[in-house]
Amino acid sequence: MKKMLPAVMLAIMSAVAIPALAQTAPASAIDNSAWSLQLGHYDDISRFTLNYETAPVWQTRFSNGTRITLSGEFGGSYWHTSRAGRSSLFQLSAIPLFRYWATDRFYIEAGIGATVFDKHDIGGKEISTNFHFGDHLGAGYRITNDIMIGYRYSHFSNAGIKRPNPGLDMHQIVLNKRF
Numbered sequence: 001m002k003k004m005l006p007a008v009m010l011a012i013m014s015a016v017a018i019p020a021l022a023q024t025a026p027a028s029a030i031d032n033s034a035w036s037l038q039l040g041h042y043d044d045i046s047r048f049t050l051n052y053e054t055a056p057v058w059q060t061r062f063s064n065g066t067r068i069t070l071s072g073e074f075g076g077s078y079w080h081t082s083r084a085g086r087s088s089l090f091q092l093s094a095i096p097l098f099r100y101w102a103t104d105r106f107y108i109e110a111g112i113g114a115t116v117f118d119k120h121d122i123g124g125k126e127i128s129t130n131f132h133f134g135d136h137l138g139a140g141y142r143i144t145n146d147i148m149i150g151y152r153y154s155h156f157s158n159a160g161i162k163r164p165n166p167g168l169d170m171h172q173i174v175l176n177k178r179f
Helices: 004-024
Strands: 034-040 043-051 058-061 067-081 087-101 107-116 131-144 147-157 168-178
Touching: 034 067, 034 147, 043 168, 058 131, 107 147, 131 168
Parallel strands: none
Antiparallel strands: 034 043, 034 168, 043 067, 058 067, 067 087, 087 107, 107 131, 131 147, 147 168
């Protein structure tokens, strides 16, 4: 009986706590998964990205009505340039993405994740390795419950794993559709 007591207490606490937690985070379209398109450009290089964003895997609400969410973002990108040298490359990425919701419509975001390129040069720019880290900062606005638009700045670097390490930068417009 003593060995079963912790399991029974855990089951009772879970039965009480899980519904209570669910009430603090009501289901809405903003908490669903999403697909996003990103169109970016920087220094004669363009980028087109399609991302899948998970529903928040963690969130916390504050008494002033703001909240922070954490989602996973998984994507594929096509990079293109008209400069001499290799004109295109492909990229896959996985990013844990934090969003701070200042209001129910406006957010700022940040994330750092792993990314892999199929080649390590584009338009005569050598980036040395196929593996990079992607650092992302952005802001956005929820137009409707399921459509958001935003801006994101991204920097891709191999963190000095191999030289040269010039990195790649990108300014992007983001259209996000929740479902």
